[in-house]
Amino acid sequence: SEMCIRDRTKPDALVLDMDGTLWDAVDTYTLCWNKAFEEVGVSTVLRREELLKLMGTPIDEIMRVITPGMTSEDREKFVARVHEIEARELPVRGGRLFDGVKVGIERLSTIYRLFLLSNCEKGELQIFAKFAEIEEWISGSISFGDTYLQKGENMRLLQQRFQLKSPVYIGDTDGDGVQARLAGWPFVFVRYGFGSTDRFDLAFDSFSELTDYFMNLS
Numbered sequence: 302s303e304m305c306i307r308d309r310t311k312p313d314a315l316v317l318d319m320d321g322t323l324w325d326a327v328d329t330y331t332l333c334w335n336k337a338f339e340e341v342g343v344s345t346v347l348r349r350e351e352l353l354k355l356m357g358t359p360i361d362e363i364m365r366v367i368t369p370g371m372t373s374e375d376r377e378k379f380v381a382r383v384h385e386i387e388a389r390e391l392p393v394r395g396g397r398l399f400d401g402v403k404v405g406i407e408r409l410s411t412i413y414r415l416f417l418l419s420n421c422e423k424g425e426l427q428i429f430a431k432f433a434e435i436e437e438w439i440s441g442s443i444s445f446g447d448t449y450l451q452k453g454e455n456m457r458l459l460q461q462r463f464q465l466k467s468p469v470y471i472g473d474t475d476g477d478g479v480q481a482r483l484a485g486w487p488f489v490f491v492r493y494g495f496g497s498t499d500r501f502d503l504a505f506d507s508f509s510e511l512t513d514y515f516m517n518l519s
Contacts, residue, residue: 311518312487314440314465315409316456318472319419319429320356321495323508326396326429327353333390334367337382341375343368356495357474359420359445384422391425395432399493401509403435408512410438414463418455418470422446452476453483460484471511475500 317323327349334347347367355363360383364376371379409415415438417426423446430436441463443455450458452470460468470481473494478501481488490501491511505511 310467312413312467312469312515314414314416314463314468315515316416316418316459316468316470316486318357318470318474318477319417319421319426321473322399322471322491323402324396324398324429324433325495326391326394327356329390329394329396330387332394333383333386336386336390337379340382341379343371343379353495357420357472357476359451360422387422388424388428391428392432395429398433399508401507401512403433405508405512406435406438408516412516414440414465416440416459416463416468417442418444418452418459420445420452451483452480456480456484456486469502474498 320326331347331349331352334352338345338347345368351367355366360380364371364380368376368379406415417430417439419426421444423444425446426442426444430439430442441459443459445451445455448455448458456468456470459465469487469489470477470484471489471491472478472481473491474496475498476496478488478490478498487502488500489511490498490504491508492504492506503514505514
């Protein structure tokens with residue numbers, strides 16, 4: 302499948318990560334986590350930098366890092382609290398779309414089927430798409446919160462569900478690349494995101510550059 306991009310064969314679907322690839326909502330996430338800590342009476346105050354390092358990781362793993370002393374029962378209640386607060390705050394506060402994302406997605410949708418795939422909670426991809434005003438151009442989505450599966454397994458599910466022949470995954474972390482390889486998909490890396498890696502099939506410095514490349518594949 303790596304060849305599919307190398308020899309410039311056109312993919313039939315572009316599957317996009319959300320955080321660090323399409324937008325930066327870390328300030329909103331941090332605010333939600335801190336509200337949750339406050340509500341459960343925990344004196345922890347999370348900083349943007351700490352959460353940024355953990356972006357793209359499923360929430361149960363983030364919890365293990367941030368609240369090592371919490372019992373699993375308390376952790377479960379706390380996660381539920383974070384979700385309630387995010388469901389309320391995220392549609393209003395949202396995040397900052399990276400340059401070229403909205404116009405790029407509109408353009409790409411004229412040629413490709415576009416999908417969202419992320420390690421976020423159930424419903425957050427829909428909140429994002431609505432906030433970004435890109436809903437009409439997205440053919441489907443799947444998240445960790447929908448299935449409790451890792452990205453590679455969700456890629457395979459998405460591929461079966463929509464009968465995709467040659468999908469590619471577009472993300473911003475080394476973990477995204479690892480999961481794409483597990484699914485047998487080419488990995489397209491965006492360098493402006495939250496992570497870094499030198500293992501990719503293609504890499505771009507901006508979403509506009511990525512858009513131009515895929516619009517010009519014959």
